[in-house]
Amino acid sequence: MTQKITIIGGGPGGYTAAFEAAKGGAEVTLIEAAQMGGTCLNWGCIPTKTFKSSAEALETVHRLKEFGLSGECSAAADMPAVVARKDKVAGTLRGGLEKTCSKLKVNLMYGKAKVVSANLVRVHTSEGEEQEITGDKVIIATGSRNLNLPSLPVDHKKIISSDDALELDHVPERLLVVGGGVIGSELACIFQSFGSKVTIVEGLDRILPLPSIDREISKLMQRELKKRKISCEVCRTAVKAEYTDSGVAVTLGPSPFLDQVPAAAEKEKVVEADAVLVSVGRVPNTEGLGLAEAGVETDAKGWIIADEYCRTSQPGIYAIGDVLGPSKVMLAHAAVMEGLVAARNCLGRNEVMTYDVMPSAVFTSPEVASVGMTEEQAAEQGWNVRCVQSQFRELGKAQAMGEISGVFKLVVDADSGKLLGAHLAGAHVSDIIAEPTLALRLGAAGKDIARTIHAHPTLAEGLFEAAHML
Structure with a gap:
């Protein structure tokens, strides 16, 4: 039937x-x-x-x-x-x-x-x-x-959601992005490229504060945002917003999500913007x-x-x-x-959904991609952790492309060489992450990547170079 x-x-x-x-x-x-x-x-x-x-x-x-x-x-x-x-x-x-x-x-x-x-x-x-x-x-x-904040009620004009941002008929001269997660960070990079002066506000202590994203990658991303003249106000949250003749004045206060905040984030600060993009969750x-x-x-x-x-x-x-x-x-x-x-x-099958090998990609500038455990997660789970890194700037293809910002980081078990995680930042890493995802899926070791011939010149050689350090 x-x-x-x-x-x-x-x-x-x-x-x-x-x-x-x-x-x-x-x-x-x-x-x-x-x-x-x-x-x-x-x-x-x-x-x-x-x-x-x-x-x-x-x-x-x-x-x-x-x-x-x-x-x-x-x-x-x-x-x-x-x-x-x-x-x-x-x-x-x-x-x-x-x-x-x-x-x-x-x-x-x-x-x-x-x-x-x-x-x-x-x-x-x-x-x-x-x-x-x-x-x-x-x-x-x-x-x-989209989740709405009581302190920043979306009016779809001056205070907007990510949906609204994708329908804008102009580039805001000053854009305040509330939320430094995936969506907020991606749109911050996009509108900075379009010509906006961008500020990101994040309640936690780093940009891209996701459990799946290694802290070193977050630090690299924050440095890259600074190079792009995107201001990052971490450890702060938006307390209130007031409309002005030119836009919106948003008061930032110390984050209630942290036990301790840096001294620089303790005092209130007002940021004026032509538009406020709220991206704080779903x-x-x-x-x-x-x-x-x-x-x-x-x-x-x-x-x-x-x-x-x-x-x-x-x-x-x-x-x-x-x-x-x-x-x-x-x-x-x-x-x-x-x-x-x-x-x-x-239809009568008995299949199980597993989440342990789940890649993620963030389309910021540069891109960020990860799969498996971070260095911190691996240590917490009792692995004898060893990490190796190779730099984008060391690759001939990256130099030829003019895309030298980025890193390849592999997390392995020092005893067995088993690959535990891979964390990448740089051009096209959303595509490159497929290789370590497959390696994790098959239970491969770092040496398996090192013994796999990679075409030259390519960006994927960065994984090859990192694996050789093992």
């Missing part, structure tokens, strides 16, 4: 689950509240990367003399054109997803869904109708949205889903609780992606794998 699977949310996790289930012979209904592709395609990964491509092209133009090219060039960011290109790229990809739905006979619906049980989902369609979708299993993949998209009534357990903050099989507390209902919250991994590629696991388990 054909399984009927209802999937709520058309982001990377949701559409991957839909395609996998359909390929497995299921009758699939995919319900999306806004636009196919979810946050990743429409307001996150893809739009920010198109912005970054424009920023990098502009930076290259401004560096023409470094590459022996003469002539005058007055290139500047044409924001309506940049936004239009972003929309075109997203539209092309959305169209591809919709065509795949049609090809695989996935029933794609647009509307707001409410879970009644594993066998019934009610949909308020975009046309204003109510439909009941019956089936055997449900996969929830509704994702997350909250789950679970409102109106009917989770409590359906018996789906959530934590105190509303994130859905699921086990390693992506099963929720209610039999027949699965959950994947950002809606699982920070207790899992809130990354698009994590959602994709969770989507595969959930779809296969709906």
Whole structure:
């Protein structure tokens, strides 16, 4: 008998689950509240990367003399054109997803869904109708949205979210970014390239204060931001905001998240900006889903609780992606794998989702990428830690490209040589991280990388050089 699977949310996790289930012979209904592709395609990964491509092209133009090219060039960011290109790229990809739905006979619906049980989902369609979708299993993949701060209420004009930043029709002369995590740091680099004078405020003691990012990489990134004349106010938080004739005046105070703050951060400071970008975290998209009534357990903050099989507390209902919250991994590629696991388990498989070898990439300037344990995490877990580093500037390809800032850091067990983690910063490291990710997946040692021939001249040789130090 054909399984009927209802999937709520058309982001990377949701559409991957839909395609996998359909390929497995299921009758699939995919319900999306806004636009196919979810946050990743429409307001996150893809739009920010198109912005970054424009920023990098502009930076290259401004560096023409470094590459022996003469002539005058007055290139500047044409924001309506940049936004239009972003929309075109997203539209092309959305169209591809919709065509795949049609090809695989996935029933794609647009509307707001409410879970009644594993066998019934009610949909308020975009046309204003109510439909009941019956089936055997449900996969929830509704994702997350921006968290708002009471001290900085977003007005979508002067105080903006990351979504708003991707629709700006001008480059703010002075931009204050509240939150030095992934999204805040990426947009800070992009708008600095476009011409903004940027200040980042971060409540913790470093830029990119994620457990997966090695502290040495954070220090390097902060130095690079300083070179770009981006001011970093760490150990501080935004206390209040006041509108002025020219923009917004934001008062910064010492961070309440730290036991001790440096003396420089103890006194209040006022930063004036033409726009304030708030990027301090995410909250789950679970409102109106009917989770409590359906018996789906959530934590105190509303994130859905699921086990390693992506099963929720209610039999027949699965959950994947950002809606699982920070207790899992809130990354698009994590959602994709969770989507595969959930779809296969709906069809009778018994697959487990693992998170121990999960790469991450931050598209700042330079890029940052990591996988596995940091030096600190490895030491805490009792490994006899040894770390080696090679520098980007030592690579012929990096010198030829004019991209010499960066580092390759490998974390290994000194006793066995087993690779425990890799932490990279520099041009194109978001691509290079695939190699140490595979090495970790296969349980390789540092010597295995050292004995692998790497093409020359390439940036990936930096891993080869670091491994040889072992």
